[in-house]
Amino acid sequence: xxxxxxxxxxxxxxxxxxxxxxxxxxxxxxxxxxxxxxxxxxxxxxxxxxxxxxxxxxxxxxxxxxxxxxxxxxxxxxxxxxxxxxxxxxxxxxxxxxxxxxxxxxxxxxxxxxxxxxxxxxxxxxxxxxxxxxxxxxxxxxxxxxxxxxxxxxxxxxxxxxxxxxxxxxxxxxxxxxxxxxxxxxxxxxxxxxxxxxxxxxxxxxxxxxxxxxxxxxxxxxxxxxxxxxxxxxxxxxxxxxxxxxxxxxxxxxxxxxxxxxxxxxxxxxxxxxxxxxxxxxxxxxxxxxxxxxxxxxxxxxxxxxxxxxxxxxxxxxxxxxxxxxxxxxxxxxxxxxxxxxxxxxxxxxx
Amino acid sequence: xxxxxxxxxxxxxxxxxxxxxxxxxxxxxxxxxxxxxxxxxxxxxxxxxxxxxxxxxxxxxxxxxxxxxxxxxxxxxxxxxxxxxxxxxxxxxxxxxxxxxxxxxxxxxxxxxxxxxxxxxxxxxxxxxxxxxxxxxxxxxxxxxxxxxxxxxxxxxxxxxxxxxx
Numbered sequence: 001x002x003x004x005x006x007x008x009x010x011x012x013x014x015x016x017x018x019x020x021x022x023x024x025x026x027x028x029x030x031x032x033x034x035x036x037x038x039x040x041x042x043x044x045x046x047x048x049x050x051x052x053x054x055x056x057x058x059x060x061x062x063x064x065x066x067x068x069x070x071x072x073x074x075x076x077x078x079x080x081x082x083x084x085x086x087x088x089x090x091x092x093x094x095x096x097x098x099x100x101x102x103x104x105x106x107x108x109x110x111x112x113x114x115x116x117x118x119x120x121x122x123x124x125x126x127x128x129x130x131x132x133x134x135x136x137x138x139x140x141x142x143x144x145x146x147x148x149x150x151x152x153x154x155x156x157x158x159x160x161x162x163x164x165x166x167x168x169x170x171x172x173x174x175x176x177x178x179x180x181x182x183x184x185x186x187x188x189x190x191x192x193x194x195x196x197x198x199x200x201x202x203x204x205x206x207x208x209x210x211x212x213x214x215x216x217x218x219x220x221x222x223x224x225x226x227x228x229x230x231x232x233x234x235x236x237x238x239x240x241x242x243x244x245x246x247x248x249x250x251x252x253x254x255x256x257x258x259x260x261x262x263x264x265x266x267x268x269x270x271x272x273x274x275x276x277x278x279x280x281x282x283x284x285x286x287x288x289x290x291x292x293x294x295x296x297x298x299x300x301x302x303x304x305x306x307x308x309x310x311x312x313x314x315x316x317x318x319x320x321x322x323x324x325x326x327x328x329x330x331x332x333x334x335x336x337x338x339x340x341x342x343x344x345x346x347x348x349x350x351x
Numbered sequence: 352x353x354x355x356x357x358x359x360x361x362x363x364x365x366x367x368x369x370x371x372x373x374x375x376x377x378x379x380x381x382x383x384x385x386x387x388x389x390x391x392x393x394x395x396x397x398x399x400x401x402x403x404x405x406x407x408x409x410x411x412x413x414x415x416x417x418x419x420x421x422x423x424x425x426x427x428x429x430x431x432x433x434x435x436x437x438x439x440x441x442x443x444x445x446x447x448x449x450x451x452x453x454x455x456x457x458x459x460x461x462x463x464x465x466x467x468x469x470x471x472x473x474x475x476x477x478x479x480x481x482x483x484x485x486x487x488x489x490x491x492x493x494x495x496x497x498x499x500x501x502x503x504x505x506x507x508x509x510x511x512x513x514x515x516x517x
Contacts, residue, residue, distance in 0.1 A: 021352050097378070129479065132405040139413025143385065146420050150378065158424065165421050169414060189479065 031124045035113045039265045046264035047075045049305070050312050057316045082260075085253040090153060093250065097151035102251065102258035104144035109262045109269065111137045116272045117191045119282045119296030130191040131179055134273060135172075138228075141266065142168040145237065145247050148259070152250035160246025163323070164237035168228050170330040175224035177338035181217035181345050182277045185209055195281030202285040207278040213344035218278040220338050222307070225270040227330070229263065232315035239320060267308050275303035357397055364390035377423045385416050402479040 048063075051074070055062030067073025089098055115130040117123040127133060142165055149161020185206055186194050198204050207218050227234035238246035248259045275281060280303070282296035290299075321329070364387050371383035388411045395404035486494050 024352070094378075097382075127401060129401045129405050132402065132409070136405045136408035136413065139409060139417075142417055143412070143420065146417065146424070147378075147382075150420075150424050162421065162424070165417055169417055172413070 028124075031114070035124065036110060039110055039113060039268075040261060042268050043261040043264035044075045044079060046267060046308060047078070047260070048072065049308065050264075050315075051075070053309065053312045054316045057313070079257060082257040083254055087253040087255060088250075090250050092153045094151040094153065097147050098250075099255070101144050101148035101151055102255045102262075104147065105141050106258045106262040106265070108137055108140035108144060109265045112269050113265075115191060116269065117195055117276060117281060118272075118300050119293070120192075122282075122297060123192065126190065126192050129189045131183065131189045131194070131273075131277070134269075135176060135179070138266075138269070139168075139172065141262070148251070149247035152247075154250050156243040156245070157247050157249045159243045160237045160239075160249070163243075164230060164247060167230070167234065167236060167326060167330075170327060171224045171227040171234075171334075174220050174330060174334035174338045175228060177335065177342060178217040178221035178224065179277065181214060181338075181341050182206055184342070184345050184349065185214065191276055191281070195276055195283060198280040199283040199291070201287040202280070205278065205280045205285075210345045210348045213341045213348070214278065216337060216344075217341045218274070220334050220341065221274060221277070222310075223329070224334055225274065226311060226314065227326070229266045229270055229311075231263075231267065231311055233318040233321050234326060235315075235320060236323060236326060267311055268304055271304035271307035271311075272300060274307050275300060279303050353397055357394070360390045360393035360397070363387075364394070378420065381416060381419050381423060384419075385412050388412050388416070400478075402482060 052062045052070075063071030063074035065071055065074075066077050089095055112134045114124045115127060115133050117126070145164045145168075146161045149157040149159075149164070152158075182194060183189055186197055188194060194206075198206055207214050230237050236242075236246075238248065243249075248256055251259060280299075282300040284291035284295065284299055367383040367386040367390065371380045371387060374380050374383060388407065392404040392407045392412075395401070395407060
């Protein structure tokens with residue numbers, strides 16, 4: 001963040017005269033506000049994209065009226081409607097935890113945005129253990145999900161929460177192992193450094209390094225994060241044909257919107273992390289061409305939304321898996337292949 | 352800045368630790384334990400050991416506490432059950448254990464270790480590289496023993512699960 005501050009405060013003498021603590025507090029608060037806004041807007045864009053892509057996959061057109069051009073205001077109108085809806089809390093629910101769960105889910109998702117590199121200088125906190133921080137904080141989302149299911153005092157909610165806990169804890173392992181492959185290849189857990197070794201064009205992306213093991217790791221990472229964000233075909237925690245709406249059955253209004261926003265923000269986070277680790281992050285795929293300043297933000301968004309598009313594509317193409325198939329995928333397919341990738345990369349590095 | 356954060360994290364850790372013990376509802380106890388673990392992770396960050404802090408959160412808050420919550424919900428522990436005070440041998444054992452811990456704490460405070468001067472400059476003990484070096488050189492034997500222990504516990508749990516099926 002030091003670079004970001006100096007970039008922004010460049011030439012502003014009144015800022016330079018303030019004590020360091022005050023400066024830190026100002027910039028951290030500003031950054032938090034900016035990231036929250038970005039997160040909310042991205043979620044709206046993500047929902048709109050989901051509706052449009054799913055519509056076209058099913059040979060429909062999707063929302064067309066609100067806002068004029070191809071219904072671009074539809075999700076904003078939906079969000080406004082959700083804010084105005086009545087907030088219903090079941091009489092026998094644990095009121096405090098029922099209130100706290102969506103905050104935890106959205107807050108934990110948002111906290112991961114602090115280390116995402118949107119450009120060489122556009123990163124809130126360029127910490128040395130960036131990728132480990134993301135793994136740590138995003139593991140809190142599942143606690144929020146469990147609490148939501150338990151506090152609702154509803155059988156479907158509890159079943160959904162149980163499924164979510166089992167699923168996320170299982171798929172965290174192949175995801176972490178796939179990330180470990182990249183940490184081995186780069187020798188650093190700093191997201192900025194991971195991007196720096198990939199600057200210079202599409203051929204330097206880490207996905208091509210140690211062929212085919214990094215490619216394998218990318219596929220494992222993608223499938224595992226699909227399950228971690230509760231996306232189809234792994235959306236068992238909210239399988240509407242079996243358990244109503246899973247852990248958020250008893251939620252309405254703004255609290256439900258928080259879960260919804262968190263899901264799309266999570267998808268975006270997973271997309272940015274995937275792009276950063278395997279697809280060159282904010283660096284341009286054409287070497288030095290369009291690789292400066294704001295273009296870096298364009299590239300990371302383009303790559304992340306490309307991955308989100310694939311997530312949506314898979315959701316509307318594949319049917320939902322069964323619980324036993326889910327566990328089979330995680331423990332008997334992804335985890336062994338992740339170990340193969342790690343050992344393979346290890347051999348490459350020694351040879 | 353750092354002393355303020357230290358006292359903040361320390362206060363949160365102690366307060367939520369106390370809440371964990373006195374709260375009636377097991378779910379809330381588990382949540383306060385998570386909060387305690389977080390505050391301790393914050394203290395690790397202040398000690399320039401972010402790697403340990405992150406691993407602390409991943410292992411305890413992310414994995415173990417999720418299983419705790421899972422079990423509490425599966426068993427559907429009501430708040431009334433925790434109201435019964437343990438009697439007999441468990442009570443005596445717990446009194447002895449807390450007595451030992453208290454004695455350790457008092458001895459530690461009296462030994463003067465707690466009054467050592469602050470270390471100036473950058474600490475490198477907590478960095479990822481340093482931990483890796485120590486684990487694979489000086490503490491290699493305990494490290495390998497731990498992995499054997501974990502392996503045997505995995506095999507044990509698999510065997511127990513298989514036995515129940517028959």
